[in-house]
Amino acid sequence: MSDHEKSLCDEVHFTGVFRAYAQTLHHYLFYQTGDDALAHDLTQEAFTRLWKNCKSVLFGKAQGYVFTIAKNLLKNKYQHQKVVLQYQQSVRIEGQAHDPQFLLEEKELAERLQEAIANLPEKQRVAFLMSRIDKMTYKEIAATLEISKQAVEKRIYNALDTLRKVTENIR
Amino acid sequence: MKNDELLHKWVNGELSEAEEESFRERPEYTALQRLREVTEKMHAPKLQQEALLQNILQPPKAKVRQLSRRWLLAAAAVVGLAIAAWFLLQPPPTTQFATVAGQRLEKHLPDASFVVLNAASTLTYTQDDWPANRQLELAGEAYFDVAKGSTFTVNTDVGQVQVLGTQFNVWSREGQLEVSCYEGRVAVRFAANDFDEVIKAGQAVRLQPGSPAQYWNVQPEQVGDHLLSNGRVRLDSVPLSRVIMELEFQFDIIIKPNGVDTTTIVSTTFPTNDLEQALRIVFNSLPIRYEIVSSKQVNLYRE
Numbered sequence: 001m002s003d004h005e006k007s008l009c010d011e012v013h014f015t016g017v018f019r020a021y022a023q024t025l026h027h028y029l030f031y032q033t034g035d036d037a038l039a040h041d042l043t044q045e046a047f048t049r050l051w052k053n054c055k056s057v058l059f060g061k062a063q064g065y066v067f068t069i070a071k072n073l074l075k076n077k078y079q080h081q082k083v084v085l086q087y088q089q090s091v092r093i094e095g096q097a098h099d100p101q102f103l104l105e106e107k108e109l110a111e112r113l114q115e116a117i118a119n120l121p122e123k124q125r126v127a128f129l130m131s132r133i134d135k136m137t138y139k140e141i142a143a144t145l146e147i148s149k150q151a152v153e154k155r156i157y158n159a160l161d162t163l164r165k166v167t168e169n170i171r
Numbered sequence: 172m173k174n175d176e177l178l179h180k181w182v183n184g185e186l187s188e189a190e191e192e193s194f195r196e197r198p199e200y201t202a203l204q205r206l207r208e209v210t211e212k213m214h215a216p217k218l219q220q221e222a223l224l225q226n227i228l229q230p231p232k233a234k235v236r237q238l239s240r241r242w243l244l245a246a247a248a249v250v251g252l253a254i255a256a257w258f259l260l261q262p263p264p265t266t267q268f269a270t271v272a273g274q275r276l277e278k279h280l281p282d283a284s285f286v287v288l289n290a291a292s293t294l295t296y297t298q299d300d301w302p303a304n305r306q307l308e309l310a311g312e313a314y315f316d317v318a319k320g321s322t323f324t325v326n327t328d329v330g331q332v333q334v335l336g337t338q339f340n341v342w343s344r345e346g347q348l349e350v351s352c353y354e355g356r357v358a359v360r361f362a363a364n365d366f367d368e369v370i371k372a373g374q375a376v377r378l379q380p381g382s383p384a385q386y387w388n389v390q391p392e393q394v395g396d397h398l399l400s401n402g403r404v405r406l407d408s409v410p411l412s413r414v415i416m417e418l419e420f421q422f423d424i425i426i427k428p429n430g431v432d433t434t435t436i437v438s439t440t441f442p443t444n445d446l447e448q449a450l451r452i453v454f455n456s457l458p459i460r461y462e463i464v465s466s467k468q469v470n471l472y473r474e
Contacts, residue, residue, distance in 0.1 A: 011228060018224050036216045037355045037372070043218065048227050085213040095265040110209050131182060132210050138179065153179055160178070160203065167209070168202040 006029045008054035008062060018047055024068055024144060027134055029074065031126045034081035034118070046070040065156065067144065082118045083125065085133070116166045119158055127152055128159035222319055229303075267291040270311075272423030273443070280305075283318035290420040290443075311420075312342040330361035331377065339370075339386065351375035351389045377409075405440040414439055414453055422446045424467055430461055431471045 001052045006013045022043055029039035046066040065070050079106060117125060127145070138156075141148045177194050180186045183219070185196060194200060202384050266290055275362045276288040280300040285353050286293055292311020300306060305323040316338050317323045323334040327343035338354040351358050352370045360367050363380035370376055387408055404417055412433035415426050421443045435457065441449035450469065458474040 015224060016230075018227070019220065022220045023218050024224065025213045025275075028222075030215055040223070043227060044223055045221075051227050060377070082448060085215055096217060106209065107241075109205070111213070112212075113206070113209055129215065133215050137183060142429065157175060157178065160182070160206070163204040163206050164199055167205040 004060040006058055008050065008057055013059060014051060014054065017050075021063050021066060022047060024130075024134065024136075025070055028067070028126060028130070028144070030071060030130045031083060032074070032122055034083035035132070041069045042073050056104075063144070064146065069083060073148070085114060085129075085130075112166050113163065120162060124159040124162075125153055127155035128163075131156055146162045191360075210412070219319065226320065235275045249309055265295050267293065267295045268297050273421050275443075280307075284323070285316040287314040289313060309341055311341060312340070313342060314338075314340045329363060329380075330359065330366070333358040333360070347376070347379040349377045353389060369385070400444050403440055404443055408436055409438075410437045411437050418449060418453065418469075422449070424469055426469045426471065428471050431473055 008014050008017065023047065026039050026043045029042050030036055033039060037122050043066075046069040050062060050066050117129070120128065127141055130141045130144070131138070136144070138149050138152045141152045145152070173285075176265055177186070177190055180190060181419055183192055208278070213254070225388055238455065248356050268276055268278055270288050270292050272291050274290055278286050278288065278294075280286060281298055284305075289312040292309070293311060294313055295308040296306060300341070304318050306316070307323075307325050309327050313324075313325075315325070316332070317334050325332045325334075325341050327341065327348060327360070329343060330345055330348045332341050332348075332350055334355070334357050338352070339357050340349075340351040340353070342349040346363075348359070348361055350357060350370060352372055352374055354372050356369050356371050358367070358369050359376060359378075361378040361384075364378060364382075364384070366378055366384060368376070373390070375387050375389045377387075389407070404421060406417065407412055410433060411431075412428075414437060415428065415433060418424070419426055420442070424446070437453075437457070439453050441452045447463070450461050454471070460472045460474050462470045462472070464470055
């Protein structure tokens with residue numbers, strides 16, 4: 001069956017679309033707002049509307065649809081919160097224990113990076129985290145954000161340029 | 172150098188061996204590599220997506236069939252009669268928990284949600300409606316830890332609290348409403364003042380007819396402190412009248428203020444098993460004397 005014939009009203013297809021894009025949408029909203037609960041609610045709302053309007057949305061347009069809905073909902077009501085990622089410090093790498101000094105330095109570096117990431121311009125932050133945390137390719141990011149691949153390159157370049165200065169200053 | 176091809180290849184792990192070698196020569200290489208190592212250990216919060224999917228797919232959509240207008244009218248009449256008969260003959264079974272003065276009750280609701288009911292409070296709900304329609308009626312005070320699912324609404328006689336998140340406390344007595352949100356977000360509606368706002372984690376609001384809303388902060392890590400901690404009541408920045416009311420409910424007594432100023436704002440934590448100690452803790456720091464007249468009555472005097 002081609003994408004053209006797939007109906008979003010079919011629970012199987014809807015579920016497939018949901019599993020493919022829900023986490024990406026949630027992270028996108030989180031990177032923008034720093035608000036996990038809000039990102040969760042808006043993801044739910046966007047997909048609920050997709051499910052309700054499953055007849056009028058083409059299968060291939062589903063991702064664009066939920067992102068557009070979520071973006072519009074976001075416009076009305078939100079206050080920025082600081083984006084805080086979870087940081088898991090590795091105790092050892094390849095069986096080799098790190099000394100406490102190293103771990104301490106790394107923790108400090110992670111904190112400074114968190115701060116710098118939170119302070120990045122929103123567009124740079126979103127593109128950078130999609131690449132770094134979600135391991136999305138430039139092509140995927142471009143398609144998701146509906147921008148050109150060059151724009152993705154520019155945003156990530158600028159983000160890296162800012163962030164590497166943070167790591168440069170420590171050691 | 173926005174079109175720095177090597178850099179972007181490095182980001183996506185697409186460098187060939189030769190390219191890798193020349194990239195390493197760059198002065199910023201160490202910093203970039205360090206950046207990669209550290210961000211490698213960072214994560215964004217994970218979406219509980221299967222639970223969310225179930226929320227969206229259920230309740231299943233009703234099947235709609237076209238009926239002719241005449242049939243529709245006839246059907247409506249029959250349905251109307253049936254509904255009337257249902258209500259006359261058989262009110263929907265409701266579940267009710269109530270506590271008397273001095274009592275505190277912990278209950279699991281029909282889903283995985285959890286409630287702690289404070290003294291002299293009543294909680295009512297219609298079990299059949301759960302979990303699709305989670306509605307509760309509350310008189311008094313309760314702390315809720317809400318499981319994810321459909322909208323969770325607490326109705327009180329003066330307003331409504333609708334949950335968008337998960338952990339919150341509702342206090343509704345004598346026409347006033349007080350809501351503290353510990354996690355997530357809750358929508359609070361207070362009819363008398365036409366109040367309709369979303370309260371976020373760490374916020375609390377107190378509403379009484381005719382007065383502007385009062386806001387203050389609660390610590391998310393104090394979650395349900397007030398009701399979950401054993402044998403203690405904790406009240407932060409509340410009018411003394413509220414503390415007196417709480418003492419009355421906890422110990423089943425009547426407190427006569429005798430002209431003491433009960434609008435003073437106080438913060439206090441008192442035990443619920445020892446009246447004398449509780450009175451001492453509450454009133455000794457204030458210019459107020461108290462006298463235990465009987466096991467049912469306490470008088471207050473200005474010092």
